[in-house]
Amino acid sequence: MTCPRTEVIGAHVPVLTLGDVLLVTVQGDLDDQTAEYLRQDITRAVAETTATGVVIDVSGVEVVDSFLGRVLADIAATVKLLAARTVVAGIRPAVAITLVELGLTLPGLCTALHVEQALRLLREPSGTHRGAHPRQGGV
Amino acid sequence: MRVPEHETEAQWSPSREVGDFLRRFREQIAQRWADATLFRTVFTVSRDEAVEACKVVIDALSVVAASERIEDIEAPGFAVVREQLGRMSASHVRMGRTPAQIANEVAALRVPVTELLAAESRDLPTERVQRTTLALTVLMGTLRLAVMETTLTEGEELIDRQRQQLLEFATPVIKLWDGIVAVPLIGTLDSARSQVVMESLLEAVVAQQARFAILDITGVPTVDTLVAQHLMKTVAAARLMGAECIVSGIRPAIAQTIVHLGIDLGSVVTRATLADALAFTLQRQGTGAAVGVSAEVDPT
Numbered sequence: 001m002t003c004p005r006t007e008v009i010g011a012h013v014p015v016l017t018l019g020d021v022l023l024v025t026v027q028g029d030l031d032d033q034t035a036e037y038l039r040q041d042i043t044r045a046v047a048e049t050t051a052t053g054v055v056i057d058v059s060g061v062e063v064v065d066s067f068l069g070r071v072l073a074d075i076a077a078t079v080k081l082l083a084a085r086t087v088v089a090g091i092r093p094a095v096a097i098t099l100v101e102l103g104l105t106l107p108g109l110c111t112a113l114h115v116e117q118a119l120r121l122l123r124e125p126s127g128t129h130r131g132a133h134p135r136q137g138g139v
Numbered sequence: 140m141r142v143p144e145h146e147t148e149a150q151w152s153p154s155r156e157v158g159d160f161l162r163r164f165r166e167q168i169a170q171r172w173a174d175a176t177l178f179r180t181v182f183t184v185s186r187d188e189a190v191e192a193c194k195v196v197i198d199a200l201s202v203v204a205a206s207e208r209i210e211d212i213e214a215p216g217f218a219v220v221r222e223q224l225g226r227m228s229a230s231h232v233r234m235g236r237t238p239a240q241i242a243n244e245v246a247a248l249r250v251p252v253t254e255l256l257a258a259e260s261r262d263l264p265t266e267r268v269q270r271t272t273l274a275l276t277v278l279m280g281t282l283r284l285a286v287m288e289t290t291l292t293e294g295e296e297l298i299d300r301q302r303q304q305l306l307e308f309a310t311p312v313i314k315l316w317d318g319i320v321a322v323p324l325i326g327t328l329d330s331a332r333s334q335v336v337m338e339s340l341l342e343a344v345v346a347q348q349a350r351f352a353i354l355d356i357t358g359v360p361t362v363d364t365l366v367a368q369h370l371m372k373t374v375a376a377a378r379l380m381g382a383e384c385i386v387s388g389i390r391p392a393i394a395q396t397i398v399h400l401g402i403d404l405g406s407v408v409t410r411a412t413l414a415d416a417l418a419f420t421l422q423r424q425g426t427g428a429a430v431g432v433s434a435e436v437d438p439t
Contacts, residue, residue: 089381092345092380093338093341093342093344093380096341096376097338100375101372105375105378106379111378111380113345113350114348117381
């Protein structure tokens with residue numbers, strides 16, 4: 001998906017450090033290059049800091065494609081390898097429906113309604129996730 | 140229908156002649172039409188009312204004929220006809236008549252008029268009478284078409300309205316508790332409905348900031364692979380948004396069907412009844428004890 005509206009293609013998304021949690025807020029449509037940067041930036045940030053959790057806030061994203069869905073799943077898998085947990089917060093109804101229709105149920109991904117719930121989720125010991133089921137949720 | 144220039148009278152046209160004829164014999168035609176089945180079955184009480192209704196139609200037809208648009212059902216005069224006859228055909232439909240019967244009744248209006256025309260224009264040149272009769276027949280044919288169009292459109296509108304109402308009625312999202320919403324599904328789930336269910340449920344999850352969504356399928360008569368797939372999709376979409384989805388109200392017969400079909404609902408939390416599902420969600424929210432819900436041991 002190209003992004004003709006924004007002049008800057010492949011902009012970096014800021015990664016904020018809140019204690020031992022990294023907060024990434026994605027605004028607008030993500031083009032492929034930005035998604036690629038996002039993956040690299042988050043991986044590097046998790047490796048360099050002592051972060052144990054990553055919250056990706058996608059409440060500002062209105063359009064997704066299969067690539068973005070895969071990038072999110074990839075980020076979660078990569079972060080897990082670095083001994084941290086990923087929670088994707090604020091997926092919009094339309095986006096959720098699109099992902100499901102594309103067959104991307106993202107079974108390994110932790111999700112939360114909003115950033116606050118995501119942070120609460122990360123504070124709980126792992127394995128007792130409440131809001132989301134990290135179990136297989138295939139269609 | 141454009142009329143070729145007449146050699147002797149340049150201004151003469153069969154459709155204007157018809158319009159003239161309808162105006163002149165308005166009273167006689169109305170009297171004859173009032174006895175026709177189409178009008179008699181609607182205006183059972185008063186014959187005068189039927190005559191009045193006939194006159195309205197005749198006036199409208201003569202306007203159409205005068206404007207020489209006898210083949211054009213969009214002609215302005217037909218708007219009145221549509222309104223008048225539309226109401227009548229609607230009451231005919233309510234009486235259980237088929238569109239074909241109504242079409243026949245409208246066609247029956249043609250005979251008295253053509254007879255009257257033939258009787259009145261006996262001393263006119265044959266060619267002129269023929270063309271006038273033809274124009275009148277065309278006009279009556281167009282009338283029939285206009286009535287049929289009205290009848291069918293009304294039926295379609297009714298069906299559309301009811302379908303829309305059904306969709307609205309069928310998918311209410313109920314807030315059961317703080318952060319818990321439920322959708323009691325009633326009736327057969329098809330693709331369109333399950334799409335509406337999914338959308339309204341997800342919208343409610345956002346609006347209520349709900350962490351739990353309960354899909355109650357007590358009212359769903361049968362579950363096949365397609366319905367199960369729809370359920371799974373809804374559950375998956377809700378999960379993506381950060382809400383946990385519970386399916387409740389699976390009846391024994393349906394549970395057996397699901398197992399027989401080999402559908403794997405393993406990833407979906409299921410409960411026997413809506414009450415069980417509510418108890419489960421309250422427990423997960425940690426408020427179960429506070430509201431006095433029996434603390435049944437939950438294996439999940």
